[in-house]
Amino acid sequence: MDNPAGARQTRRVNRTVATFYATVSGNAEALALAAAEGLRATGMDAPVFDLAGFPAARLREFDQALFIVSTWGEGAPPPDAAAFFAAMRNHQGLRLPGLAYAVFALGSRSYANFCGSGRNLDADLAACGARRLLERVDSDTRYKAAFEDWL
16 A cells, blocks of 8 residues: 555564473473573563474464573583474574574583583574574573673
8 A cells, every 4th residue: 555645654573482392301301491581571472482393484474483402411402392403403494583592502601512402502593584583592500690781
């Protein structure tokens, strides 16, 4: 439609930020729930999804997403979310140009591939055309202050 002279253009504001987590010990889930609670307190819609069993292609449904993921052992994703991470790694045909995202990675510095699953996910999302809202944060077992700064 034509815009009459002087009429204001309205811009669609997306009020939804999806939060995804992959966890072994439950820490990533607890942080995801805390992030969603904080978003809701500001009036945002904030659904939370476990990446275990989540189809990577469904990421196309979202405009904004937070990913809070732990690393299992030497850089592997949590076992129950391995299918999601494998789909992201083999992302042929998965294009996500409409997705803005941020990754908070949990791991242990005692492993050589510290926060490997979070680093891989960040790279895979970017390879699919998604754009970073924030730089990835890699956090060790003392993650609370880093998480609060990240949000």
